[in-house]
Amino acid sequence: MPLITLLFMLVLTGCDQRSSELRFAGKTMGTTYSVVVNQQLLLGQPVKYQALQDQINTELIRINRLMSTYDTASQVSQFNAQSVGETFAVHPDLHRVLRTSQVLSELSGGAFDVTVGALVNLWGFGPEASYPGVPSPLAVKMARKKVGYQALEVNPGNYLIRKRKALYIDLSAIAKGFAVDQLSRLLRAQGYQDFLVEIGGELFASGRAPGNRPWQVGIELPSALGRAIYTNLPLQNMAMATSGDYRNYFEQGGKRY
Template sequence: MIFTFAVSAAPVASGKDVRRFEGETMGTTWSVNAVLPDGADGRAIERGIQSEVDRVVAQMSTYEPDSDLSRFNRAPAGTWRTLPPELFTVLRYALWLAKDSNGAYDPTVGPLVNLWGFGPDKRPHDAPDAAAIAAARARVGWSKIELDEANRRALQPGGVYVDLSSVAKGFGVDQVARFLDRSEVRDYLVEVGGELRARGGKPDGSPWRVGIERPGAAAGAVDSLDEVQRIVSLTGKAIATSGDYRHFFESGGTFFSHHIDPRTGYPVAHRVASVSIVADDCMHADPLGTAMTVLGPDEGMAYAKRHGIAVLFILYGENGRFEERASPAFTAVSPP
């Protein structure tokens, strides 16, 4: 997770100030720090932001039984479902990334996520057995879904359960950013559940600065510098972080991460503590963090270098220490 540094709302020499808006969505919170244009209606801005994230939930939530995605997941085998433009866009990108990563990222991983207790279903007390994992894996496979671009439809082949939780928050950040652009807000920092996107800067000319949380940091310790692994200045970029140090469970003396490898059906078991991605928008940054986590530091770094991805791996080291591995693209946007 990423936290933002507190931004003062006190007026500065330019006569402008930073307004902060907050709300709830997707089982987490959202916040926006923005410099509003003269005459802007703050309440209308707040309502507009909430409306944008609410629409993402209505389309892409697996927790809401009436969402467009939930209806697709329940659709009979062999049926085509017409999807809203936003959901179709996100699903199309998720399927592209699944193909490009050779299945390390897979939006149909939902049955495995639920089986291991990290989805809408109740968390198990014990790890599932091999038979249950094999049965869930039989329902997983991004290539099972066909898209009809011309009519914005997706085929439910039967039993496929799509989980877009690894990309919906990022897309929600982008939707809020687009709303602020339409509202002629030129300086803002948008955050949804720790995924961020920035434009412009603060009224004093300084950039928006965010801290990449040190793995294992106390939840909510957003003001303590000793809980920060790296500080990044965002200008016209988005950043997303995936980590395993908050979402896990223990069974039989073994800790199981919420990051499930779709190719094996089991949680990842390498040294990755967290992965941070900087990209032009958050829809691309968000799921890339999941893909990099599953690929691991070696295969993931090779993939990042081939694609020019800005990634920072934080790895578990010896004696409780953490190690960093940054791609050249990440070093370029955030020198050590």
Template sequence: MTAGRRRPFAIGALAVGLSLLAGCGPALERLEGPTMGSRYSIQYVAVAGAPSRDAVQHQVDDLLAEIDRDFSTYRGDSAVSRFNAASAGACLEMPGPVLHLVRVGEALSRASDGAFDLTVGPLLDLWGFGPQSRDERVPSQEERVAVAQRIGYPHLHIDGKTLCKDAATQLDFNAIAAGYAVDRMAARFEALGIHDYLVEITGELKASGRRPDGGPWRVAIEAPRSDRREAERVLALAGYGVSTSGDYRHYFERDGQRYSHTLDPRSGAPIAHGLASVTVVDRSALQADGLSTLLMVLGPEQGLAFAERQGIAALFVSHRGEGFVERASTAFEALPRAEP
């Protein structure tokens, strides 16, 4: 699971390699600003009868503020912070969205035999990747074993509107919160009668309809390079969410060894395989967000096998010598590519 300090959600920014290639025109409106320790960018085609730009901006601000109140681990009054501060054995009433994402996270964890886990917050702090940590460090095996006692979905229980824990377990939604926010934003635009848009929040995105010139939204998947930005592939998408996870920019080194910011909850340590990035395309940006993290933990071989079994559209880019090699799932190869 990815980690870092670039968002106000404790598992830090996903190493998203995406750029947006959108058309421009008089009917194209653009909104952008700070959110989740990063940025959001929205482009939409204004149509007759749609709310004013200021009214749309107000809707965007309200929704992002709501999500922050629920999921931010960088504000003590958020729902997740209150739960994390509670002692073992506590039960707290939680907002519906929090309970929903707990269930989504549990389903991803069960499907991957624990490769995905929203309760790894203490482990992230231990390695220096979480909001309660100060410096990146390599913890001892004894420290990892001690922290492991607080990690895992068996420690959680949903009872109606309350969430309970039988250990000092902490939740961190950074692996799926941005994708969830994108889906919520897309639904808000649909409710406003705006059906042609491209929503991007901290790198996770979703496209619907077409650009003002009638062409499709063009999404460039960035090659996993740390020295420059270049497109690996360019897709023409409508009705899909896109998420990329990677470690090619987010890591630290100690004594000549490289430690990825992507942690494997099963081992309590950073991933050690050669996978540089995974991009997932799915109708749900929430699912794309979670699956990209899950596949990043599984690695190039297990991850591709998982994607094929589940029919997931995924692009895997692995280190090979001084360069990279890509492998795509069958579902990913079937996606429409943009015309040059």
């Protein structure tokens, strides 16, 4: 769940440059997305705005139906409701994300674990969350019994997965990054090389911004008192992900959670 706000600080200085920038925005995966295309470098080829918007929305809807825990009909939600020990066939894209997640879990010694969904819900930050509040030690202990990437079987030879104990998969930490990659591939397949794609704090900057300069991304100051830019980062052919705890949290007993 990305919590640091990224502000696109696209410093433009003329009407001709402003008209060379094409923007798409909307909601997806419980957050927002933004796509900026620099058509200044398209050698006069017009961008079919509505067609491109439709393709972006279609791809995001497709990924959401595979990986969103907020959609009870998505494949990951269906697997979460699946009985222990039963094999479940998944789409190749979901299979790839789960395989990558398992690799990351191994490399991080379990610090990255998409089976943490039971705890996310317990603490009030998931789709099945109760009213936010500090759970009891017993509730935490019971939820932790449903966590453990080692109990998730992702068959490398086919698109079948299985859980060896009760698990709740939450792909919030990886699905948005996957969607950013997919939109980047979509844009490049359409011939666009200069663009910025962002979904809920995870982004990829390709090529150059209008004015033939790197894309400028502003990181918001972590303060509940107001909104201000902490720093600007120039990005070119680079991905970045952000996270924090100053937008989505609750307080209890004078302590932030």
